[in-house]
Amino acid sequence: MLNTRWQPVAELNRLRSELERAFGQAGQGRTAASARVFPPLNLWESDDNLYVEAELPGFEMEELEIYVTGGNQLSIAGERKPPEFEGGAWHRQERAFGKFRRTFDLPCDVNADAVSATFAHGILTLTMPKVEEVKPRRIEVKAS
Amino acid sequence: MSTTMTGNEKQSGANSSPEQTYQSTYVPRFDIWEGEDELLLLGDLPGVKVDDLDIRFENRELTIHGNVSSRYEGEMLFGEYGIGDFHRSFTIGDAIDAEKISAEMCNGVLKLHLPKSEKVKPRRIEVKAS
Numbered sequence: 001m002l003n004t005r006w007q008p009v010a011e012l013n014r015l016r017s018e019l020e021r022a023f024g025q026a027g028q029g030r031t032a033a034s035a036r037v038f039p040p041l042n043l044w045e046s047d048d049n050l051y052v053e054a055e056l057p058g059f060e061m062e063e064l065e066i067y068v069t070g071g072n073q074l075s076i077a078g079e080r081k082p083p084e085f086e087g088g089a090w091h092r093q094e095r096a097f098g099k100f101r102r103t104f105d106l107p108c109d110v111n112a113d114a115v116s117a118t119f120a121h122g123i124l125t126l127t128m129p130k131v132e133e134v135k136p137r138r139i140e141v142k143a144s
Numbered sequence: 145m146s147t148t149m150t151g152n153e154k155q156s157g158a159n160s161s162p163e164q165t166y167q168s169t170y171v172p173r174f175d176i177w178e179g180e181d182e183l184l185l186l187g188d189l190p191g192v193k194v195d196d197l198d199i200r201f202e203n204r205e206l207t208i209h210g211n212v213s214s215r216y217e218g219e220m221l222f223g224e225y226g227i228g229d230f231h232r233s234f235t236i237g238d239a240i241d242a243e244k245i246s247a248e249m250c251n252g253v254l255k256l257h258l259p260k261s262e263k264v265k266p267r268r269i270e271v272k273a274s
Contacts (some may be wrong), residue, residue: 007178008259029172037224040224040225041222041224041226042216042219042220042222042223042224042227043221043222043223044216044217044218044219044220044221044222045218045219045221046217046218046219048272049218050221051157051216051218053215053216053254055188055190055191055225056190057188057190057251057252057253058251058253059179059252061252062201065238083265084179085177085179085184087179087180088177088178088179088180089177089178090175090176090177091176091177091178092175092176094173094174094175095174095175095186095187095188096173107221107222110239119248119251119259121190121191121192121193121252122178122188122190122191122251122252122253123190123191123252
């Protein structure tokens, strides 16, 4: 979905093998999903909230569109514009630019009105309060 | 055109001492642009703050290291990417004025200016009519 500026097929192949070499050795988990979907997401929870995080370096918060619909449908869209320089020459272009949209099914319903987002150092973090029904409830056991 | 820079493969990301660190190290993606006066490196290092960056230039070797600390609290449900330090090094073929190297960080993107030394800048040769 996110297009790189590489045009010739040969260059693309070279870039791909280079990235595979670089990222393949670097660590598992980073390559598997990120090869096709953008952006890769991490999801974690506390008792009250679901948290979703995405690495979006070079994006601006204003250029990101985030929606939660139907209680558990998360949609993130945005655009990253390529840098432009007069003249000169590119020796390496590994970073990707363009538009993306990703929708994601959250594992439980959240309160869409209370979702908050922060964007710092190229990392988007969404805090999504769970609806009351799915929050864990502590069962008190009374001694009889 | 010949490439003036090559990635240093020896250090590309693989964790050299897994016993000592819990996190993996990742290789950040870089674009490299060359203008008349400088080489410009643009790297994606999401989550790295200015204080977490260590950039060194020694013997034509440029090393960039970004510290990323663990940031999740709670129970991980689903993970599509790992987090860890970023590390990359480049061998710079051109003569660089090391004193004037400057760097800025914005939204997780590192912008590194490597000004060329005066002696390697392209010079226009004036041709006089005789």
